Amino acid sequence: MKKEYIIVANWKMNKTIDESEIFVNNFNNLLLEIPTSKVIFCPPFLTLFYMNELLKDSPYGLGAQNLHWEESGAYTGEISAAMLTSSGISHVIIGHSERRQLFGETDKTVNMKVQKALSSGLTPIMCIGETLEDRKNNKTLTVLEYQLNNGLENVAAGDLGKIIFAYEPIWAIGTGERAEPEQIDEAHRTIRNVVESIGVEENISILYGGSVKSININELLNINEVNGFLIGGASLDVEEFVSIIHQTEKHIKKDN
Ligand code: PGA
Secondary structure, three states: OOOOOEEEEEOOOOOOHHHHHHHHHHHHHHOOOOOOOEEEEEOOHHHHHHHHHHOOOOOOEEEEOOOEOOOOOOOOOOOEHHHHHOOOOOEEEEOOHHHHHHOOOOHHHHHHHHHHHHHOOOEEEEEEOOOHHHHHOOOHHHHHHHHHHHHOOOOOHHHHOOOEEEEOOHHHOOOOOOOOHHHHHHHHHHHHHHHHHHOOOOOOEEEEEOOOOOOOHHHHHOOOOOOEEEEOHHHOOHHHHHHHHHHHHHHHHHHO
């Protein structure tokens, strides 16, 4: 079966509009060919709108890093699903561990955001993952199950296949410490099983995130359970990011 990868660049709170334009120009120049992988850029809100212009005729997707679950109203500093869809945005990262840890997001708010994204036609990229303490206490799989069961409450079975899942062990994010292939494989299998037990019928996509870099991408590409990557730090450096895409494309060609 032909394997397809989804590669998501999570720029977090990085890059001004000017820097984004330079990145996109360099990105287009450095890429050897249009990738078969689905590449999605998730820049900060303000840049998102401008990036939509820059990438207008390109095959790349655009995602936000957050949204609010309400339609509109007195929610200072928040962005609604309708604002995103009307700006041509197709994806949205939900429940990133930085939002959970620094901005008080819970499985409940993740759940409301996932439902809002789905009912608005946005593809949620739902992040889950354990802390170092959870892993040390052998709680990784229980934590993943809990986050999934609560984060997906009341999501119709028919909608589960529309969600992209991202397994991001918190201890591996931005630390340079990547999870081992066996740990990733085990976590991804658990995610697949839990979502299947809730009722999904199609194959779901599960991305790995946490210190993905050009020097470790090949090892990650060999993990059968991995359908793509959510990349922070390495997506900010255009040469590094393009190298990750090139290696992924080479891997796909080798497999077919
Ligand atoms: P990192 O971040 O690649 O810098 O570890 C990943 C993420 O937070 O999505």
